[in-house]
Amino acid sequence: MSDQLKDKHQRRERRTVKVPSDGSHGVRVKEATIRKNTDSVSIVSSMDELGHHDENTRMVVTMENTYQTAPHKRFPVPAVTHILKDVLSSYLQQEKYEVEWSQKMTKTICEVIRARVKDLMIPRYKIVVLVHIGQQAGQSMQMSSRCLWDATTDSFACYSFTNSSLFGVATVYGVYFE
Amino acid sequence: MDEYQTEEETAFIVEDVSKIIKESVEAAIGGSTYQHSRVNQWTTSVVEQCLSQLSKLGKPFKYIVTCIIMQKNGAGLQTASACFWDNSTDGKMNHYIIENTVLNYHTLGKLQARIHR
Numbered sequence: 110m111s112d113q114l115k116d117k118h119q120r121r122e123r124r125t126v127k128v129p130s131d132g133s134h135g136v137r138v139k140e141a142t143i144r145k146n147t148d149s150v151s152i153v154s155s156m157d158e159l160g161h162h163d164e165n166t167r168m169v170v171t172m173e174n175t176y177q178t179a180p181h182k183r184f185p186v187p188a189v190t191h192i193l194k195d196v197l198s199s200y201l202q203q204e205k206y207e208v209e210w211s212q213k214m215t216k217t218i219c220e221v222i223r224a225r226v227k228d229l230m231i232p233r234y235k236i237v238v239l240v241h242i243g244q245q246a247g248q249s250m251q252m253s254s255r256c257l258w259d260a261t262t263d264s265f266a267c268y269s270f271t272n273s274s275l276f277g278v279a280t281v282y283g284v285y286f287e
Numbered sequence: 288m289d290e291y292q293t294e295e296e297t298a299f300i301v302e303d304v305s306k307i308i309k310e311s312v313e314a315a316i317g318g319s320t321y322q323h324s325r326v327n328q329w330t331t332s333v334v335e336q337c338l339s340q341l342s343k344l345g346k347p348f349k350y351i352v353t354c355i356i357m358q359k360n361g362a363g364l365q366t367a368s369a370c371f372w373d374n375s376t377d378g379k380m381n382h383y384i385i386e387n388t389v390l391n392y393h394t395l396g397k398l399q400a401r402i403h404r
Binding site: 206208211212214215216218219220222223226227235236237238239240241242243244245246247248249250251252253254255256257258259263280282284286 | 323335362
């Protein structure tokens with residue numbers, strides 16, 4: 110038995126920029142030494158020197174308050190279930206379980222599902238996709254999942270597919286993020 | 288007004304979380320052998336314990352905990368996950384335990400919940 114997990118993709122749509130007038134001291138000092146002549150509020154580069162976060166040199170932008178307290182469009186469970194059913198059936202229909210093939214297949218299916226759910230364009234939702242493919246060998250198993258989230262905005266969809274030699278389960282969680 | 292959350296509040300302490308998972312699994316299952324009639328109860332209690340311990344940490348996170356308990360039969364299992372989130376604030380960890388007849392595999396995902404002050 111082996112398992113591989115993959116963690117992908119940053120959200121590039123969300124950026125925050127530290128504006129010097131907001132009073133983050135580290136940034137201020139940096140601005141003063143580097144750009145002595147500019148009076149205007151400007152964008153600071155490289156968050157790295159503040160010792161914050163990542164190895165990325167992403168710029169950090171503060172977004173304006175939109176005063177939106179709830180999602181305009183919720184996570185569409187039936188649509189996502191339909192996507193899962195579609196993808197799993199088409200990829201796994203006539204296949205037999207083989208170790209290497211199924212390793213590649215789980216990753217592929219995961220990525221395909223994520224791409225299709227992203228295409229649904231549900232704003233402000235973070236997506237987590239889990240795919241399990243296993244061999245049918247008369248064993249017994251139980252999968253369960255529980256979440257600590259906001260039940261009014263967050264949801265999940267799942268679908269399982271079986272044939273004579275394998276089974277596949279896909280789960281998608283959609284979590285609202287303000 | 289600053290909406291910054293301090294490093295301590297948003298840090299994901301791997302050792303703490305992994306300890307929580309291990310303890311929940313041991314408490315719920317211990318060294319028992321696989322019993323189909325009890326497995327439902329096991330998965331539920333493992334996941335519930337995990338989640339309650341995590342919520343006690345008091346961090347501003349939403350959690351997703353998944354548990355798979357499988358009988359050791361020589362069958363293969365592949366798992367993959369793909370996520371669309373913000374890498375700097377969100378993360379996941381996995382943990383698996385194999386005993387005599389039972390394979391127990393956990394995935395825990397945490398996503399930042401913004402707290403407005």
